[in-house]
Amino acid sequence: MASKQQAADQQSLFTDDLFYFILRLRKSRIRSVAERVRRMYPDESPERQARRLIASTSAISFAAGGLVHAPAAVPGFGIVYEGLGFVAGASILTRMHLYLVLEIALLFGKDIDQSERVKELVAVLAACAAGAAAPVAVALTLNPAFAVPAGALAATAVTQAIGESAIRRYKRATAPEAAPVPAPARG
Numbered sequence: 001m002a003s004k005q006q007a008a009d010q011q012s013l014f015t016d017d018l019f020y021f022i023l024r025l026r027k028s029r030i031r032s033v034a035e036r037v038r039r040m041y042p043d044e045s046p047e048r049q050a051r052r053l054i055a056s057t058s059a060i061s062f063a064a065g066g067l068v069h070a071p072a073a074v075p076g077f078g079i080v081y082e083g084l085g086f087v088a089g090a091s092i093l094t095r096m097h098l099y100l101v102l103e104i105a106l107l108f109g110k111d112i113d114q115s116e117r118v119k120e121l122v123a124v125l126a127a128c129a130a131g132a133a134a135p136v137a138v139a140l141t142l143n144p145a146f147a148v149p150a151g152a153l154a155a156t157a158v159t160q161a162i163g164e165s166a167i168r169r170y171k172r173a174t175a176p177e178a179a180p181v182p183a184p185a186r187g
Contacts, residue, residue: 054163065155108170
């Protein structure tokens with residue numbers, strides 16, 4: 001019975017292959033980053049360590065989000081190059097956010113091989129798709145020069161939202177059970 005439960009708790013081989021081959025998700029890298037943060041800041045709480053990861057990832061998101069839309073500022077053929085850059089940039093940002101969530105999970109003592117992580121990663125994919133809509137809308141409707149700052153700010157906002165959401169989820173999951181509140185005395 002225990003082996004059935006253990007097998008049910010593990011991600012399927014298909015899921016592992018999908019994350020590795022399609023999204024280039026490397027769990028060994030994720031584990032090494034989380035361990036490095038723990039070594040660098042041993043006296044900090046998992047929440048504070050996670051915020052350090054979010055800050056680092058946000059800086060990269062800001063740069064990547066702006067660079068993805070920079071070709072739109074070139075009159076004429078800029079939109080074509082922006083489309084190509086958008087696909088590549090969206091892939092990089094998505095992968096970066098997946099890593100961030102799994103790194104935060106490790107900081108809070110979660111097993112990144114559990115099937116529960118799959119739902120969390122699907123939520124990250126949805127958030128990345130929603131975050132991509134804002135700069136695309138700006139690029140299509142306004143002056144293309146606005147696409148660069150909109151892309152940078154949108155990517156940063158998505159990173160921070162994903163990171164903070166992961167902290168809330170894992171913090172809540174590791175919080176000790178609250179003591180029951182006694183019913184008021186009837187009088």
